Amino acid sequence: MSYDLIDIALAFGKIAVIFMVILLLAAYLVLAERVLLGRIQERFGPNRVGPFGLLQPIADGIKMLVKEDVKPAGADKWLFYLAPAMAAIPAIMIVSLIPFGAPLTFFGRPVGMQVVDLNVGLLLFIGFSSIAVYGVALGGWASNSKYSLLGSVRGLAQLISYEITMGLSLVPVVMLARSFQLSEIVDAQKTGWFILYQPIAFLIFLISIVAECRRIPFDIPEAEGELVAGFHTEYSGLRFGLFFVGEYINIIALGGLAATFFLGGWHGPLLPPVLWFLIKALAFAFLFIWLRGTLPRLRYDQLMHFCWKVLTPVALLNILATGWFILLVGKG
Amino acid sequence: MEQALFYILATVTVVATILAIAEKHPVHAIVYLVTSFFSLAVIFYLLAAPLIAMFEVIIYAGAVMVLFMFVVMMLDLGNPGEAGRPTLRHCLPALLLAGITLVSLVLLVIGRGAEEGPDVLQVVSIRDFAATLFGRYGVAIEIISMQLLFAIVGALYLGRRRRP
């Protein structure tokens, strides 16, 4: 293995471009969510800053940067400062795993449209999403507030429960693709998307990622009506912004992963691969917003009941059925 | 490059583990322990065992420590600063175990002597790993999973709602 300057420059350029694009997408996803929610409720949503409110994310960013950063009395200083980063960094790291286009060639070198293509990519995704729990847990615990603590305890239980169903729903994908590597999973769907073979696994994965993103109807860790804002009640300014941006990056990343695992990733006719990927990932983001505009919040016991007594057995049975199918039909 | 990385990570692991032991506050101790698991996972990755590295992150950092934290949050432990320092008597079992580990490590190193380890680590593919795990050690895996099943049944028995 020998690296030279062009390789390093290409790698850094790729990282920089993807980072910028993801931040931009996250910022505009906030605007899209507000406008769409407005439309669902027969309002306009933000339309004052710039034409059609298109500069609103910039205004929001400036607002968050210049706002006062309050640390509550009695808060655990270092953990309080650490928690937002623990929430945002795993979300950004997950983005680096997603293949979002066919490999291109720059300067005579093949450049994969993916930051890292590990042979354990899928496991790394599960690992990062389980690390994201610490942002919620430490944030709520360190703020020294009742609401935050309740929110983070709820969040902990919810996130580790739904991580299990998420992992179990990905097992059939691995069985079909015979690999943990995301690029190979995408290649295995060249002929048929996995959603056709695994509709149940797809549904379970979809429900689990909504719960992982702590979105309505699974937003009990930050339930506004009862816990103010849950684990980030005490955060303000830039630190709140990190939680916020992390949430939206998470939506894009998990939507992109859902597209990668079940909807054939960047494969698609006519349009260029990157565009196909974006369409699929943003369709999931749209679905998330649409769900938020429609459904009420679940109660805590309903949430746990649904995860452990409905989703987990169904996911296990699905794995068993897939195993039998592969064994009997002898596919691959 | 990899050697330098290894030494940095090893230092981080050792320091974080020592801090995790020395820290009085349970939540801080958990954070140190998670740091240690993380750098350990990266060391495993450097040793060409990506699967072990991922399991280290998913299971230990992502699940076990989260459950620890859950318990710490649910139980109000009061003021942790008031807990007394452990005396020598409390440390004795830990010291004994540490001593056994240390002696065996030293014996291992001396026993190997000048014998050189393999220069290049063989990269074991996940497929080979899985085949070995579920083929050669299949019975052991079955026994362990049965044990886990018993544990689940036991937990359900303990946690079931008793009707008055």
Added chain:
Amino acid sequence: MSIIRDTKGILLGMWTTWKRIFRRPLTIQYPEIKRVPYPRFRARIVLTRDPDGGERCVACYLCSAACPVDCISMQSAEREDGRRYAPWFRINFARCIYCGLCAEACPTMAIQMTPEYEFCTRNIMSLVYEKEDLLIDGCGKSPDYNFYRHAGIGVTQPRGEGLNEEPPLDMRSLQP
């Protein structure tokens, strides 16, 4: 089957919100488009005059007493002919909640509410309106009502003898 029912419920809800996305928003874009309030809309308070051009207010303090936020204050005085008036009359619009109780309490219909709602300002002191800011040249809602034509000024002179006072109504003339 409850699962079919529940799925149907969720899909029905999502269909409803999907249809809403394409509907025209109900919001009125305020600074560009202003809605015209109804004539009886309760906004800025004014003091009206009677048809003869005199002040209607008799400084009876009823509005001040009725005001739930105590934003009306005044001073009462009497002219030489016994007619009551307010030398100063003050409404603090920074406190006013536009409930309309003052207008209902007023026996002379002096204090009335107008549909003018756009008079907020950054300087809170400029929201304290004095009598000269409140008085308008007009009768407001009941253009021909004049309290003193019915009540007379003071009680010293007999009924119908006062300044600008109409003679008292003979009740029997109204009977069939």
